[in-house]
Amino acid sequence: MVKVFDTLPEPGTTLDWDVDEITSRLSGDLPWYFPDDSSIDPDYAYGYWDSDQLADVTTEQIQEAWETCIRVKSEDSHYQGLLEEIRTNGFTKPVNAYISDGQLRLCDGHHRVAVAVELGIPAIPVKVSKKVKVDEDSGSWRPDSEFYDDPFNMFF
Numbered sequence: 540m541v542k543v544f545d546t547l548p549e550p551g552t553t554l555d556w557d558v559d560e561i562t563s564r565l566s567g568d569l570p571w572y573f574p575d576d577s578s579i580d581p582d583y584a585y586g587y588w589d590s591d592q593l594a595d596v597t598t599e600q601i602q603e604a605w606e607t608c609i610r611v612k613s614e615d616s617h618y619q620g621l622l623e624e625i626r627t628n629g630f631t632k633p634v635n636a637y638i639s640d641g642q643l644r645l646c647d648g649h650h651r652v653a654v655a656v657e658l659g660i661p662a663i664p665v666k667v668s669k670k671v672k673v674d675e676d677s678g679s680w681r682p683d684s685e686f687y688d689d690p691f692n693m694f695f
């Protein structure tokens with residue numbers, strides 16, 4: 540069943556979340572994919588969107604940022620392996636989301652969302668937290684970037 544939330548789920552729950560809805564919202568990684576002329580400062584915004592930054596963000600900017608994010612994620616070195624893993628076994632690990640400003644926002648699992656978009660998977664499992672949660676195996680996957688053993692603290 541594809542789920543669009545009328546009310547926020549309780550922290551600690553795991554449930555299916557509509558991929559189209561995920562990609563219509565702001566998320567932890569999204570600040571880096573906004574156009575340079577936007578009002579978004581990626582170093583400040585990671586995971587914590589505030590009302591000053593949100594005031595000027597349009598639906599079109601969010602859509603464009605997600606399209607860029609998905610394209611970039613699909614070019615990462617481990618993407619094809621993840622794609623084959625999910626194609627073969629489905630989603631064995633939920634993405635992580637947190638509650639911020641009365642909204643559910645993705646904070647970890649952007650590569651898995653990109654795979655879901657490519658494979659046409661309508662909904663994926665999400666684990667809901669009160670705060671930003673980044674898994675141990677997450678971090679920078681760019682070939683020219685360091686992989687962080689403690690990805691949550693790489694920005695703080």
